[in-house]
Amino acid sequence: MKIRIKFAKYGSMKFIGHLDMMRFFQKAIRRAGIDIRYSEGFSPHQIMSFAAPLGVGIESLGEYLDIEVLSMTSTEELVSALNRTMVEGVTILDACILPDTVKNAMASVAAASYQIHLKEGDFCLPDLAGSVVSFYAQEQIPYTKETKKSVIEMDLKQGIYEMQVGETQVLTDIMSAAAAVLITDPTEERATVPCIRMTVDASSSGNIKPTVVFEKFCTFAGCEIPPAAIQVTRLETYTNQAKEGDSRKLVPLLLQER
Amino acid sequence: MRKLALCDDILMQVEKPARYIGGEVNSVMKDKDRVAVRFAMCFPDVYEIGMSHLGIQILYSMFNSWEDVWCERVYSPWTDLDQIMRRDHIPLFGLESQEPIREMDFLGITLQYEMCYTNILQVLELAQIPLLAKDRDASMPIVIGGGPCAYNPEPIADFFDLFYIGEGETQYRPLLDWYLENKRNGGSRQDFLKGASQIPGIYVPQFYEEIYQEDGTIKERRKLYDKAPDTILKEIVTDVSHTHYPDRPVVPFIKVTQDRVVLEIQRGCIRGCRFCQAGQLYRPVRERDASMLKTYAAQMLANTGHEEISLSSLSSSDYSRLNELLDFLIEDCDKKHINISLPSLRIDAFSLDVMGKVQDIKKSSLTFAPEAGSQRLRDVINKGLTEEVILKGATLAFEGGWTRVKLYFMLGLPTETEEDIRGIGDLSNKIAAAFYETVPKEKRVNGRVQIVTSTSFFIPKPFTPFQWATMCTKDEFLEKAHQTKQGIMEQLNQKSIKYNWHEADVSVLEGVFARGDRRVGQAILTAYQRGCMFDSWSESFHNDIWLDSFADCGLDIGFYTTRKREDDEIFPWDFIDCGVTRDFLLREWKKAQQSVVSPNCRSKCQGCGARRFGSGVCYEEGNQET
Numbered sequence: 115m116k117i118r119i120k121f122a123k124y125g126s127m128k129f130i131g132h133l134d135m136m137r138f139f140q141k142a143i144r145r146a147g148i149d150i151r152y153s154e155g156f157s158p159h160q161i162m163s164f165a166a167p168l169g170v171g172i173e174s175l176g177e178y179l180d181i182e183v184l185s186m187t188s189t190e191e192l193v194s195a196l197n198r199t200m201v202e203g204v205t206i207l208d209a210c211i212l213p214d215t216v217k218n219a220m221a222s223v224a225a226a227s228y229q230i231h232l233k234e235g236d237f238c239l240p241d242l243a244g245s246v247v248s249f250y251a252q253e254q255i256p257y258t259k260e261t262k263k264s265v266i267e268m269d270l271k272q273g274i275y276e277m278q279v280g281e282t283q284v285l286t287d288i289m290s291a292a293a294a295v296l297i298t299d300p301t302e303e304r305a306t307v308p309c310i311r312m313t314v315d316a317s318s319s320g321n322i323k324p325t326v327v328f329e330k331f332c333t334f335a336g337c338e339i340p341p342a343a344i345q346v347t348r349l350e351t352y353t354n355q356a357k358e359g360d361s362r363k364l365v366p367l368l369l370q371e372r
Numbered sequence: 373m374r375k376l377a378l379c380d381d382i383l384m385q386v387e388k389p390a391r392y393i394g395g396e397v398n399s400v401m402k403d404k405d406r407v408a409v410r411f412a413m414c415f416p417d418v419y420e421i422g423m424s425h426l427g428i429q430i431l432y433s434m435f436n437s438w439e440d441v442w443c444e445r446v447y448s449p450w451t452d453l454d455q456i457m458r459r460d461h462i463p464l465f466g467l468e469s470q471e472p473i474r475e476m477d478f479l480g481i482t483l484q485y486e487m488c489y490t491n492i493l494q495v496l497e498l499a500q501i502p503l504l505a506k507d508r509d510a511s512m513p514i515v516i517g518g519g520p521c522a523y524n525p526e527p528i529a530d531f532f533d534l535f536y537i538g539e540g541e542t543q544y545r546p547l548l549d550w551y552l553e554n555k556r557n558g559g560s561r562q563d564f565l566k567g568a569s570q571i572p573g574i575y576v577p578q579f580y581e582e583i584y585q586e587d588g589t590i591k592e593r594r595k596l597y598d599k600a601p602d603t604i605l606k607e608i609v610t611d612v613s614h615t616h617y618p619d620r621p622v623v624p625f626i627k628v629t630q631d632r633v634v635l636e637i638q639r640g641c642i643r644g645c646r647f648c649q650a651g652q653l654y655r656p657v658r659e660r661d662a663s664m665l666k667t668y669a670a671q672m673l674a675n676t677g678h679e680e681i682s683l684s685s686l687s688s689s690d691y692s693r694l695n696e697l698l699d700f701l702i703e704d705c706d707k708k709h710i711n712i713s714l715p716s717l718r719i720d721a722f723s724l725d726v727m728g729k730v731q732d733i734k735k736s737s738l739t740f741a742p743e744a745g746s747q748r749l750r751d752v753i754n755k756g757l758t759e760e761v762i763l764k765g766a767t768l769a770f771e772g773g774w775t776r777v778k779l780y781f782m783l784g785l786p787t788e789t790e791e792d793i794r795g796i797g798d799l800s801n802k803i804a805a806a807f808y809e810t811v812p813k814e815k816r817v818n819g820r821v822q823i824v825t826s827t828s829f830f831i832p833k834p835f836t837p838f839q840w841a842t843m844c845t846k847d848e849f850l851e852k853a854h855q856t857k858q859g860i861m862e863q864l865n866q867k868s869i870k871y872n873w874h875e876a877d878v879s880v881l882e883g884v885f886a887r888g889d890r891r892v893g894q895a896i897l898t899a900y901q902r903g904c905m906f907d908s909w910s911e912s913f914h915n916d917i918w919l920d921s922f923a924d925c926g927l928d929i930g931f932y933t934t935r936k937r938e939d940d941e942i943f944p945w946d947f948i949d950c951g952v953t954r955d956f957l958l959r960e961w962k963k964a965q966q967s968v969v970s971p972n973c974r975s976k977c978q979g980c981g982a983r984r985f986g987s988g989v990c991y992e993e994g995n996q997e998t
Contacts, residue, residue, distance in 0.1 A: 125373050129389035130625050138625060141397070141677030144708070152709050156732050171384050199677075201395055202373060233380065293373060342381040 116212040117192065118180050118219065120368045124173040124292035124347075127203030132167040138204075139179060146195040151182040165219035165351050165367060166226055166316045169323070173292040176226070176350035178367045180212065180219040205296055208368055224354035225275060225364050226316035228324040229347045231282050231291060231309035238337060242308055243279045245335040250277040255330055270330060273315035273322040275362065281306040282347075291347040313364070316351065374401075377465040378453075386453045390626045391419035394467030397623040398675065400436040400443070401468055408440040409548050410476040412466050412513065415447055415484070416491035417908070422447040423622070424630030426684060427519065428482055431540050433618035441548060444468040444476075445622075448491045449498065451905070451912065457498050464498035473499040477551065479513045481532075483521035486885035487878060487908035489528055492517075493900040496531065503897065505533045505578060510561050514551070522575075523606075523653060524834045524945040527888035527896060529577035534568055536575075537948055538607030539639075541615050543573045569600045573607035575948070576600065582890050582944065588931055590889065590942040605949045606653075610987040612639055613661040619671040623678070632680035632713065633672040635665055637697065641686035642973035642989055644980075646754045646964050647743070647782065649833035650686055652952045655980060656988035657973060662693040666700050673710060681705065682713040689718040690974075698726055705730075715739075719765035724772050737776035737824075738769050744785055745795025751967040752787050754960070759799060766803045770810040776822045777803055783852040783873075784830040784844040786964060793852060797859030797869075800825045804865035823865075826872040827856055829879040833886050834945040835952060837960035843883045843933040849876040877915040878907065884922075884932040889944040892932070894925045953981035 123135070130138065140160055143150050152158035165178035186192055189209040196206045216222070239245050249255075255270040283294040283304045294304070310331070314322040324346050332339050352364035376383070376393055383389040404410065413432055415422030422428065428445070435443035444466030449457060457464065463472040473479055479499065481492055493503055496515070502508050505515065517525060518536040525535045536543065547568060554564045569576040579597035582590055595602075609615045621633070640657035641650065669681060681701065685691060701712055712730040717723040719738055727736065740762050744750045747759060766777060781796050800823050807821035829849045832841040844852070853873040860871050884892060899921040906912040922929055937943075939958060946954070956979060963970060970978050973989045983990040 126376055126393040126395050129383055129393055131390075134390065134625050134627075137627070140679065141623060144677035144679070145397075145674065147674075157711075158709050170389070171380070199397070201397055203395065290373070297373070342384060345380075 115183050115186065116180060116214060116216065117183055117186070117189065118178060118210055118212050118368060119193075119196070119206060120208045121177045121179075122173075122175045122205045122207055122292050122296055123168065123177055123203065124175075124205075124290050124296070125203040127201070128171055128173050131170050132164070135168075136162070136164060142196060142199050143181065145199040146192075148181070148192060148195065149183050149185045151184055163218040163220050166223045166321070168348060169325075169346075172346045172348060173290060174348035175207075175292050175295060176348055176366070178219045178351055203293075210368055219367060220318070222353040222367060223351055224315070224317050224362075225313055225352040227276070227311065227313040227349040227352070229280065229282060229291060229309045229311045229349055230324060230328050230344050231307050231347075232339070232343055233345050234343070236308060237339070239335055242310075246277060246279050246310060246331070249331050249334045250274065252334075257326065257330060270322060270327060273320050274312060274327060275315070275364070276311075276313040277327075278311055280309050280311045282309040291345060311349070313352075374470060377462070377470040382453070382456055382460075385456070387450060388419075388626055390624075391447065391450065392453065392467070394445075394470065396625055397677075398620040399445075399468055399622050400432075402436070402442040404442065404469060404471075407442040408552055409442070409478070410466075411435055411441060411443040411478045411480060411548075412446050412473045412476045413443055414445075414479060414481045414495055416481055416488045416495050417448050417906075418450050419447045419624075420626065420628040423624050423628045425482065425484065426630075426634045426636060427484075427540065429618045429621045429634075430616060431480070431544070432622070433620065434541065434616040435544070437616065438545070438548075440552075442468070446473055446479075446495065446499075448494055448906070454494065454498065454905070463500045464495060473513065474501055474511075476513050478516060480516045480518065480536075483517050483519040483525075483528075485908065486521055486527075486882045489885060489896050490900045490904045490907055492528060492531055493897065494905050504530050506530070508533070508561070514561075514564070520649065520653060521885075523649075523948055523950060524886065524888070525575065525577065526582070526890045526944040527885050527892035529890050530893045530897075532577060533565060534574055534576045536573055536607070537604050537950075538573045539609050540607075541609045542607045543571055546571050547574065566597060566599070569597065573604065575604045577890075580947070584889075588928075590944060592942070593947055603947050603949045606951055608951070608985050608987075609639075609658070610985060612658045613664045617664075617668055619668060620675045621672060623676045630682070631678070632682050632711075633669070633676060633678045634682050634684050635669055635672070636660070636684045637665060637688065637691045637694075638685045640988065642690055643687055643756065644754055644960075644970055644972060644978070645743070646752070646837040646960055647785065647830060647833075648686075649836050652835045652957075652980075653950055654686070655951055655973075655982035656985060656990045657690070658988040659691060659693070662697050662700075665697055669701060670704065673705075673708065679709070680711040680713055682715065685716060687718075688714065688716045689720075689723065690972075695722075702726075702729055719762075719769060721768060724765075724768055728772055736774070737778050737822075738766070738774050739778045739780070740765070741780040742799060743780065743782050744788075744792060745781060745797075745799060746792045748967055749785060749788060749792040749795070751969050752964050753782075753785055754964070754969050756969065756972070759802070762799070763802060763806055767806050767810050770807045770821070773817070775807070775816075775818050775820075777824070779803070779823065779825045781825065781827045781856075782830045783827045783856065784849055786830075786838060786841045787967075788852075790855060793855045794859045796825065796827070796856050797861075797863050800860060800869045801863035801865050804863075804868040807868075808865070820868050823869045824872065825856075825860065825869055826874075827853060828874040829876060831879055831883045831886055834943065835950045835957070837957050837964055839887070839943065839957065840937045840939065840941075840961050842936055843880075845930075845934055846876045846880050849879065875910060875913075877918075878910075878913060880929065880933060881907070881915075881918055884929055887943070888932055891925075891927060895922045895927050898925055951980075951982040951985060956980040 151161045161182040163180045257270045259266045356363040514533045517532045522535045579600040585591045638659040640654040832838045
């Protein structure tokens with residue numbers, strides 16, 4: 115039985131890299147006593163697949179992993195069993211049973227949405243909303259991608275599906291947007307700060323880093339903001355459910371087949 | 373949520389920020405306002421090394437089981453963060469609270485190997501605690517050292533307020549109780565230290581001084597506080613089956629050296645190899661009940677989620693209930709897809725059978741530690757491993773499908789000759805030959821056998837029969853390594869043998885620290901102030917700075933390493949009583965020179981002195997003191 119699990123990663127856990135998160139979940143699944151399926155062979159490993167890797171320093175409200183289990187009482191029980199063995203900074207949000215025909219989490223990823231806000235102060239732009247609109251209104255956003263092997267000229271615009279300004283809650287002392295959403299009492303009035311939100315290509319072939327988009331935006335708007343000053347939060351990870359020939363139809367990974 | 377000591381900006385700059393954030397599974401958080409004692413437990417090396425150490429896990433768990441105590445962990449910040457902390461004046465912090473160590477009551481530092489001594493100074497300086505105990509005022513934590521190197525604490529005596537000699541389970545509670553009582557009474561730091569010196573196993577170095585003779589050896593030790601004890605007897609746990617053991621060890625986020633559940637099956641070793649310090653320090657051998665071990669194995673695996681469990685002891689094959697324990701583990705772990713790792717097993721039919729069940733034979737290798745190349749020299753060091761046993765074990769293993777063998781030897785052992793060194797190549801070759809004789813051509817999986825022969829340099833250690841031995845110079849060591857290499861090159865099967873040898877400079881320094889006196893501390897301080905740190909990491913080891921520091925402090929390295937020591941010389945560590953008597957060690961030293969072996973503790977008691985602790989192998993049925 116395939117299970118898809120959605121979780122949030124925030125606070126000090128944003129410093130834990132992707133491979134270490136995989137190890138963390140392998141151990142958590144053992145601690146939670148989940149009846150996970152193992153591969154065959156002399157050194158069996160857990161059947162587990164993560165969606166889009168999250169860069170170190172980025173928080174998330176929309177992380178996914180798929181596992182296969184041999185037995186389970188309910189997804190609710192699985193979520194609470196895992197949450198009982200989590201650490202501060204990782205919260206299991208939801209889980210669902212997937213039909214066997216669904217591609218694994220990693221292969222399903224088409225896009226991800228992000229939010230960027232400043233850890234302190236504001237963007238110092240007279241018209242942030244206007245700047246974002248005119249930045250996104252450009253026909254093309256040329257970008258030179260340098261990897262170890264090659265230099266590629268590409269158009270970022272193709273991979274930015276949406277971009278706008280918004281407001282986000284912020285906890286005064288920890289500057290953790292994801293934690294603010296998860297931990298604070300929703301009835302409590304909290305100060306909000308402006309942020310930029312975007313939905314970008316996160317597929318294995320065309321992944322776009324939100325920090326690259328932000329960097330291009332800063333150059334365009336004429337403001338200087340060092341990378342260390344911003345906090346990036348992934349809000350959701352999407353799959354594309356458009357039929358052949360249709361335009362994009364982005365659906366959160368968890369809702370894919372519900 | 374916890375607030376981190378380091379800002380995002382710094383954490384994003386350093387390699388592996390997970391070393392500094394704490395918050396791991398099973399790390400313990402407490403309310404600092406509701407505890408009476410805050411204890412920082414330090415392993416003075418990088419996180420991945422420190423987190424792999426069982427002793428700290430035991431003490432961390434024991435301290436935190438006490439409601440009024442909060443024990444946190446601290447490790448050496450790696451060189452990248454070290455620079456930033458110095459530049460920005462960020463005080464070193466505990467991983468749990470992320471608050472400065474300076475504000476805590478105790479800083480405990482484990483002393484596992486000599487080459488971490490400069491890192492002790494790094495930790496103190498980053499914590500903004502004065503490096504010398506005499507410069508610390510009432511506001512500073514009590515700095516306490518423990519672990520195997522505390523058995524000769526003199527080279528680092530000036531940096532510590534006190535040392536705990538022996539196993540940590542027994543006297544920490546009385547020590548903390550005295551600390552609290554003294555605080556309630558409004559007593560001073562000096563009052564605390566005076567009272568602490570009356571607790572068994574506790575050594576307060578500032579209450580003693582060393583007086584030297586003209587030739588530099590020790591004339592006498594003089595007490596500066598008349599009630600301080602003349603000798604300090606080590607502490608041991610008499611019943612290791614009913615004592616504290618961590619059922620919820622901390623699970624690191626990043627891969628560490630020992631990324632598994634560690635089950636300590638026994639303490640001590642019956643073998644009595646004459647070069648081995650651990651074999652003497654941890655006497656007598658005390659086994660844990662198999663039932664206790666089974667319970668802990670299950671709990672620790674469930675509470676950590678680790679996918680591997682390792683049995684820990686100096687010589688696992690000597691554990692009397694090994695069969696029963698392994699049967700249980702193999703059955704239990706197989707169900708849960710958990711690997712079992714079995715270090716320090718003698719290679720014989722039984723162990724090969726077990727290893728065949730729990731390891732991938734194609735990937736694993738066999739390890740033999742003959743330590744010396746000839747039977748004569750193996751008799752000198754009392755290593756009861758014969759060539760016949762090695763070849764028989766190897767042959768059995770080759771029949772079982774193994775193709776990789778690791779061999780460990782030491783160079784520079786007392787009485788060593790060129791013939792003994794040639795024996796290393798000869799033995800390596802015979803094992804290779806055994807493979808080609810045993811495994812027919814068509815069945816050789818990788819074509820040939822892979823033998824990796826490694827040598828380290830012998831370093832005489834306190835409380836061993838070889839504490840009187842002279843150590844080789846660097847040039848002698850390198851010449852011996854060269855001869856070993858030549859000896860291997862001349863072998864028929866030399867293409868199947870790979871030879872590794874150890875760095876000689878570090879070994880010489882380790883030799884100085886191991887048998888050093890209090891004067892050596894000045895050179896450690898000088899070298900640290902000139903930039904030495906992480907000396908056990910070859911990339912940050914600077915031999916030239918060390919040599920200059922010794923010279924500038926007026927200390928002769930040869931005095932500590934190559935000098936001949938008389939039978940009745942007063943050693944810097946003689947005031948410590950590790951249970952094994954000096955008479956016994958001297959007897960063993962004489963027997964070594966005559967190549968006479970001593971039977972192990974179970975075969976025939978040698979009257980080492982450890983029987984006085986009233987437990988362990990000394991009181992097993994049929995064992996009588998001689």
